[in-house]
Amino acid sequence: MSTTPLSPAQPIQREAFDPLADPRLYEGVLSRRVLAFCVDFGVVFTLTAIASVVIFFLGVVTLGLAWLLYGGVFPAMAILYSGATLGGDKAATWGMRLTGLTARMTDGAKPGFLIAAAHVVFLYVSFTLLTPFVLLVGLFTRRKQLLHDLVLSTVLVDRGRLEGRSY
Template identity: 30%
Template sequence: MSDYTAGLAPGVLPDPVTDRQFYDGVPARRLLAFLIDVVLVWGIALIVGILTLGIGFFILGFVIAVVDFIYRVATISNRSATPGMRFAGIELRQRDGARFDLFHAIGHTLLFYVAISFIVVQLVSVALMAGSAMGRGLHDLPFGSTMINSPA
């Protein structure tokens, strides 16, 4: 399957002025996707806790961090979106409009963790997502990536 889909020109991200349909409603969809992914990750962590006969519950923070990292990297590198993102109808794209690969998925996930680890950084990131034309958060900027509505 191609890295590009119908309606998205190869080599570039959609312009937020002329191709607004790719960005309409993305901040709210990002929040929905995040909440869905949190529920799914906690569900997986609960299963891990049960499968380890309760030992996983003693290190629940670590289990959640590991499950979340694997969940995000595996799903973003595979389809450029987590299950929550797919449900919300959005996906991540690289600077050139291509879907995420393993390298970008790992980098984006690590930067996401940095952003959510510090309240000020997280607040700035949320403000950028809500107020910028492309809806990028701080963790999107180093790679030039952005979240768009999934093309048809």
């Protein structure tokens, strides 16, 4: 039996997070994402403030050379924070954990560090270019995905429903 693109050898696998199979995974996701973003932005801002103090003292010791790091301290903290938390075992930032969300790839896998880092970079780029209008994309997608989620094939779902808890 030969395999062609029209008749593959293995059956076509459905995506793990089909909104038609379990639409409750996406209930209230957009509003909780906004709250999670605010919490995460506060955490990244705090980490940036701490890193800025460290850079200040390093700048004094290095006669001002370390002060060149100020321009990249916020993006670096955002990437490290998101990569460590979103790319970690729980697949959620602290804001997402607080609001009961978790991230998955559309095939069901947890995102790794690189996907999590790209996720935050694309998030801030889309917010910079499209301002809050980026949230409108989530109103028209089946899985309540935003633009950067579509690019990276990620979804944010209700952690409780995913783990089988019913409310």
